[in-house]
Amino acid sequence: MEKTLNIAKALADGNRMRVIVALTENDELCVCQITEMLGLATATVSRHMSVLQNARLVESRKESRWVFYRLVGTFPDRLRQWLRESLAEAPEIAADRRSLTTILSCEPDDLCRRQKKRKESHACT
Amino acid sequence: MEKTLNIAKALADGNRMRVIVALTENDELCVCQITEMLGLATATVSRHMSVLQNARLVESRKESRWVFYRLVGTFPDRLRQWLRESLAEAPEIAADRRSLTTILSCEPDDLCRRQKKRKESHACT
DNA sequence: TTTATAGTTCGCTAATTGACTAAACACAGT
DNA sequence: ACTGTGTTTAGTCAATTAGCGAACTATAAA
8 A cells, every 4th residue: 555655645746746747748857857847946856756756656767967757667557547637638737848848849958058057147136 | 737636635645545445445434434444533534534525536415413425426537446456455455344344334323332432431541 | 402422623743745055976077 | 186067865944734632513312
């Protein structure tokens, strides 16, 4: 029962749910892309991804400086179906989809550079 | 998205998950039966059922002094399937099933009387 | 009408959780 | 070796939550 409960707990956060849904539509995403989509601090995103990984919902691989996450191959099919059906009309998910289109149109390198620049400009304000 | 997230949050507690699964196997259960199964205070069970009701997972009816809860007719089928599949081998659920056999073999009246007697005997200890 | 009963709500406590910043880590780039 | 980059971990704070007992509510029973 612990495994199922961990999954339920992992999904009991709006941002983590958004990540899971985004990963049902995209093979994999890197932390900086998820960070950009959610609009949170990198540290927070990392924490969230850790929760999802511990719940065995996602797995990760490292390539160069970037860490990419994807859904595990054993992701429960019924759960995926429920999420997609129940969130089919959700405006927040549609917004994520649109913003991801832009995010995915550039390489992680460029994206991370943009995030850094944005962060510094905030620091100067 | 709020509706789906509320459901996820409602399920992110072991006891509430156990109640939902019990209700997939039993048409309806009254508070005192759920209380007996979970081994919690009535107040706590009532609070939990309120969460499930607010998440639109269960509905209630009152008969005499008893309140009965059942799954809503719109309970997401995929979600039910996922829960039943992933919890098919869970020892805790099996234990609940067994204890419910005993609980359901007597009327709410008798059960409530037993619970009251048990509570008083604790008070005397 | 009064008393009893079952469930709900309130308030408290302790634990957990989401967001952030800063520091640490892993390792690529120079 | 040193510097830069992206991510992870640790610590803090505020908000939320699960469990309980007490008080309250709804209403059945006497």
